[in-house]
Amino acid sequence: xxxxxxxxxxxxxxxxxxxxxxxxxxxxxxxxxxxxxxxxxxxxxxxxxxxxxxxxxxxxxxxxxxxxxxxxxxxxxxxxxxxxxxxxxxxxxxxxxxxxxxxxxxxxxxxxxxxxxxxxxxxxxxxxxx
Amino acid sequence: xxxxxxxxxxxxxxxxxxxxxxxxxxxxxxxxxxxxxxxxxxxxxxxxxxxxxxxxxxxxxxxxxxxxxxxxxxxxxxxxxxxxxxxxxxxxxxxxxxxxxxxxxxxxxxxxxxxxxxxxxxxxxxxxxxxxxxxxxxxxxxxxxxxxxxxxxxxxxxxxxxxxxxxxxxxxxxxxxxxxxxxxxxxxxxxxxxxxxxxxxxxxxxxxxxxxxxxxxxxxxxxxxxxxxxxxxxxxxxxxxxxxxxxxxxxxxxxxxxxxxxxxxxxxxxxxxxxxxxxxxxxxxxxxxxxxxxxxxxxxxxxxxxxxxxxxxxxxxxxxxxxxxxxxxxxxxxxxxxxxxxxxxxxxxxxxxxxxxxxxxxxxxxxxxxxxxxxxxxxxxxxxxxxxxxxxxxxxxxxxxxxxxxxxxxxxxxxxxxxxxxxxxxxxxxxxxxxxxxxxxxxxxxxxxxxxxxxxxxxxxxxxxx
Numbered sequence: 001x002x003x004x005x006x007x008x009x010x011x012x013x014x015x016x017x018x019x020x021x022x023x024x025x026x027x028x029x030x031x032x033x034x035x036x037x038x039x040x041x042x043x044x045x046x047x048x049x050x051x052x053x054x055x056x057x058x059x060x061x062x063x064x065x066x067x068x069x070x071x072x073x074x075x076x077x078x079x080x081x082x083x084x085x086x087x088x089x090x091x092x093x094x095x096x097x098x099x100x101x102x103x104x105x106x107x108x109x110x111x112x113x114x115x116x117x118x119x120x121x122x123x124x125x126x127x128x129x130x
Numbered sequence: 131x132x133x134x135x136x137x138x139x140x141x142x143x144x145x146x147x148x149x150x151x152x153x154x155x156x157x158x159x160x161x162x163x164x165x166x167x168x169x170x171x172x173x174x175x176x177x178x179x180x181x182x183x184x185x186x187x188x189x190x191x192x193x194x195x196x197x198x199x200x201x202x203x204x205x206x207x208x209x210x211x212x213x214x215x216x217x218x219x220x221x222x223x224x225x226x227x228x229x230x231x232x233x234x235x236x237x238x239x240x241x242x243x244x245x246x247x248x249x250x251x252x253x254x255x256x257x258x259x260x261x262x263x264x265x266x267x268x269x270x271x272x273x274x275x276x277x278x279x280x281x282x283x284x285x286x287x288x289x290x291x292x293x294x295x296x297x298x299x300x301x302x303x304x305x306x307x308x309x310x311x312x313x314x315x316x317x318x319x320x321x322x323x324x325x326x327x328x329x330x331x332x333x334x335x336x337x338x339x340x341x342x343x344x345x346x347x348x349x350x351x352x353x354x355x356x357x358x359x360x361x362x363x364x365x366x367x368x369x370x371x372x373x374x375x376x377x378x379x380x381x382x383x384x385x386x387x388x389x390x391x392x393x394x395x396x397x398x399x400x401x402x403x404x405x406x407x408x409x410x411x412x413x414x415x416x417x418x419x420x421x422x423x424x425x426x427x428x429x430x431x432x433x434x435x436x437x438x439x440x441x442x443x444x445x446x447x448x449x450x451x452x453x454x455x456x457x458x459x460x461x462x463x464x465x466x467x468x469x470x471x472x473x474x475x476x477x478x479x480x481x482x483x484x485x486x487x488x489x490x491x492x493x494x495x496x497x498x499x500x501x502x503x504x505x506x507x508x509x510x511x512x513x514x515x516x517x518x519x520x521x522x523x524x525x526x527x528x529x530x531x532x533x534x535x536x537x538x539x540x541x542x543x544x545x546x547x548x549x550x551x552x553x554x555x556x557x558x559x560x561x562x563x564x565x566x567x568x569x570x571x572x573x574x575x576x577x578x579x580x581x582x583x584x585x586x587x588x589x590x591x592x593x594x595x596x
Contacts, residue, residue: 021226025234062228087228111230 011057011125014082015039016046016073018065026060029114035121043069043076050080058124059084060117061104063096074102083124087112131332134180134254134290137171140351140468141314144327144336149312153331154281154291156306159316163323164344165294168316169256170198171349172292173208176254182208183252183289185243187262190214201348211246213239213262232266236276239266243280247287255284257293260306270305278309316342322462325351341464352464355471357508366514367567370480373411374404376586377545380562380571385543387416387480388514389567390507392538394521395547399558400579401520402426404547405483406435406442407583408518413445417480420473421453424489428455431485439582452477458492463502470506474515482510485520487537504540511542542566547577560586 013030017023018041030037038049038056050056059082063070077084086104088096096107105124108116132151135142142148149155149172157165169184176182184205186194191210198205218224226234247255260277267273284291293310295303307313313328325342327335342351367386371378378384385391385408393401405421413419423431431453435442445451452473461469474482484490487503507517519541538544544564550557561574577586 017228019223019226019228021224022228024224025226025229028234029229064227089227110227111233112228114229114233 011036011055013037013121013125014046014049014056014059014077014084016059016066017041017062017087019062022062022064029118033118043072046073046076050076050082056080056082058082058121060087060121061085061099062087062110063092063099064089070099071102074099074104078103085120085124134172135175136168136292137173137175138168138349138351140340140342140353141168141325141349143353144325144340144351145312145330146333146335149290149292150330150332151290152285152288153311154285154293154309155312155314156303156310157292157294157314157316158297158303158306159294160298160318161296162344163316163318164342164349165296165316166194166197166258167201167203167344167349168314169258169292169294170194170201170203170205173254173256174198174203174205176207178207180253181250182254183211183246183250183256184208185211185213185246185255185257187213188258190216201346203348209246209250209252211242213242230268232268232272235266240280244283247284247289251287252284252289255289255291257291259294259296261294261296261301261303264301264303274305274309277306281309316344341462343462343465350465352462352468354464355467355505355509357505357512360512363514369568370412370416370516372408373415374407374584374586376575376588377404377560377584380560380575380586381543381565382568382570385516386567387516388511389542390511390517390519390540391543391545392519392521392541393545393547394523394538396523396549399547399549400577400584401522401547402431402485403434403438403440403579404545404560404584405485405518405520406431406440409451409481409483410435410440410442410445412481412516413451414441417450418477419445419451419481419483420470420477420479421451421483421485422470423453423455423485424492425486426455428453438580438584456489467502467506467509471509471513474510474513479515481516481518483518483520487519487521500537503537507540538564560584 013035015023015026015037023039027039040046040049059077061073061084063086066073083105085106085108086096086099087108087110090109093109100107133148134151135148157168159165173182173184184194191212194210195205263276264273267276281291295306297303307329312330315326315328317324321339321341323342323344324339326339336353336356338354340351340354342349366388369383370387371384372381393404395401409419409421432442442451470482490503507519510517541564546561546563548559550559557576559574560577562570575586576589577584
């Protein structure tokens with residue numbers, strides 16, 4: 001787990017993904033953009049983070065490698081009222097589309113343009129009245 | 131026009147002195163043809179005031195240095211920019227699919243190149259290979275734009291660039307040829323490994339396919355001999371006696387210097403014996419002679435000559451005659467041509483004997499004998515060196531075939547030696563079939579080999595015999 005968030009009161013993005021490679025490249029991008037985030041790779045860690053970071057405002061979930069736990073992760077995020085977007089490899093798009101019924105804001109097919117992701121995060125984190 | 135050596139002598143010859151400074155050259159070829167090796171030679175050739183940079187996308191600098199050492203190429207002065215993935219990419223499972231490789235890799239890659247070039251200020255750059263950049267580009271247009279931009283950046287820094295590309299049917303790289311100032315193509319074919327220069331802006335070059343070897347000594351290129359322009363010297367076409375008196379009579383005095391003579395006939399008829407007569411006499415009276423044996427052992431050649439009182443020892447001992455056996459597959463055809471030409475120039479040779487054309491073909495890796503012999507023999511001829519080609523025909527008697535290989539056209543003189551049947555007896559006849567520079571006796575003559583040399587009898591071949 002990688003955490004660049006020092007303050008539990010600050011808005012953070014939750015990165016929920018198994019792939020070390022994907023975590024590495026997103027970390028690089030978020031560092032460049034000075035985005036605070038917490039990276040986790042399983043359901044238990046998510047539960048812990050949700051307790052600690054009550055102000056988690058957005059989650060990015062990569063279905064790859066999460067198996068059946070993806071449905072419970074979606075459920076937890078919905079219960080915690082954390083908006084989330086799901087990333088899926090092209091070959092799993094059909095199965096992944098079920099995450100929309102579990103509360104996902106959107107389903108994106110990988111690879112995604114970095115600019116699109118940043119815009120999506122930016123608009124989601126924007127507080128009402130900002 | 132400033133030129134930079136490629137580090138490969140033969141290639142410099144083909145390029146008329148080397149690469150033009152400040153230009154970018156594409157080395158294309160399938161894997162294993164020697165592209166990286168050529169790049170290493172190019173960087174090794176850098177002088178002390180020419181910083182050299184290797185930009186590698188495939189092999190680690192450690193591996194490249196080890197490869198260079200194995201072929202005795204010194205790259206101690208070369209800066210390596212290693213852009214190949216390290217082992218962590220595999221061990222730490224760093225593969226990713228969330229973003230495209232183009233977005234993730236391009237920016238840091240360009241940054242590394244710019245930073246290194248600005249720091250090293252290289253005069254010579256080798257990029258190995260641009261095929262890797264193709265995988266990072268979103269489309270062909272962007273790939274070409276990125277390559278062109280990178281080459282222009284390197285040129286603007288004063289560098290001369292070699293860059294490689296892996297050409298294959300599955301992944302053609304034709305687009306890169308348009309971006310390069312020159313194209314050097316390494317390939318394999320019937321002639322073995324081949325180097326071809328396809329393009330060289332601002333300069334002429336040696337066209338055609340040149341044989342090369344990518345082995346323990348690195349890359350060796352053997353420029354296919356191109357006959358030099360003919361220079362009419364004082365002794366050009368001077369008549370030289372063959373050493374066989376009657377044959378000189380038939381030839382109207384002998385063979386002219388700088389001409390190509392084919393001695394042709396079936397097996398065992400005495401062609402090599404006649405060649406040894408002419409070689410011995412020329413070496414004694416005219417100048418240095420080189421004999422290249424492609425079939426017969428030197429010892430056998432010498433023994434037969436000695437038994438027929440043909441004196442090879444005297445000119446050999448005086449350093450006027452060299453007899454060399456060419457081992458099968460020892461040389462590539464173009465390599466052999468370079469060697470012969472070098473020896474001819476070093477020794478100021480007057481006569482070169484190739485015994486035989488069939489052996490030439492078999493020994494030199496089945497190369498196209500017609501083209502190779504033509505180029506080599508013509509090159510020597512224009513240096514005013516006489517050439518004697520011993521050519522074997524298949525027919526044992528009764529058929530005056532000059533050459534099944536259809537190479538008689540390149541001979542100025544053709545001497546046919548053949549068997550004839552007469553009243554149940556088998557005789558031998560010698561018949562000058564062609565002589566370009568003078569009249570000659572067009573009649574066939576009987577001859578015998580031994581007891582000393584070749585004895586041409588003053589008897590014409592009887593009419594009506596076969």
